[in-house]
Amino acid sequence: MYKDIATPMRTKEILQKHGFSFKKSLGQNFLVDPNVLHNIVSHAAITKNTGVIEVGPGIGALTEHLARQAGKVVAFEIDGRLLPVLEDTMSPYLNVTVLHQDVLKADLHQVIEEQFADYEDIVVVANLPYYITTPIIMKFLMEKARVKQLVIMMQKEVADRITAVPSTKAYGSLSIAVQYYMDAEVSMIVPKTVFIPQPNVESAVLCLTRKENAYPDVVDEEFLFIVTQGSFLHRRKTIWNNLQSSLPEGKEKKELIQKAFEVAEVDPGRRGETLSIPEFIKLANALYPYFHTPKS
């Protein structure tokens, strides 16, 4: 059995051996607690038939735990200085492929097709670089067909916003965008002390599981998100006022919005933060005939 990478001593040894220094701008906070890693991996549905995508393997602390359980692990790492380190630390694990790529620029569809042709289920497990948490999550949610689950560490504050329910301060367009696609649950709060260097904020592990065809009534997903984002333009304003400012200009705009509120049976005096996803769907469907931009 190999020694875990994720202990303070072994991590320091590896960093020293390779002369590695952290780049704050890349969100480099490495985990040094094997119990936290066991816990993260235990929340992911991984068997030898599962393909795992990791974002930001760092020196491989989480990667080795994933490699022991999964059929195959593909890890995106942006920092070229970590490639020789990973070559060293991952040498016992033949089922790990490291891609030297910015995950936000990667063609996920192509990577999945090429790397996971033999795998049906794909799971994303990562201790995310916190400066790009939301764009990474949204990118994987859009990859609808294959990514069934994400178990990801992020700032606790972002996890709270994602899991928030209507009529709470944290509820907003991010809660709706993620909960539209996934069931979301915080599985663990993680203190700063288990990272080198320590981040400024508390962290949480979030478990996102794909909802299968949860909202079949949606007329147009893109338009639904235009409406939800527009509804939170100014949190203190009513949804009516926000939509007056955010929807495209046109003849009889006020009257048409009024009509849509009536059809959707939504009180225009409410604020966006009080509407549930099914209520937003009703409203967006009612606004759609008047305000969507035809696709070319």
Ligand SMILES: C[S@@+](CC[C@H](N)C(=O)[O-])C[C@H]1O[C@@H](n2cnc3c(N)ncnc32)[C@H](O)[C@@H]1O
């Ligand atoms: C929070 S660290 C996690 C490291 C390791 N997985 C761990 O848990 O100890 C984030 C990692 O993401 C990498 N990273 C940052 N931005 C990235 C991007 N756009 N694409 C891919 N990797 C990125 C960093 O270089 C770093 O290795």
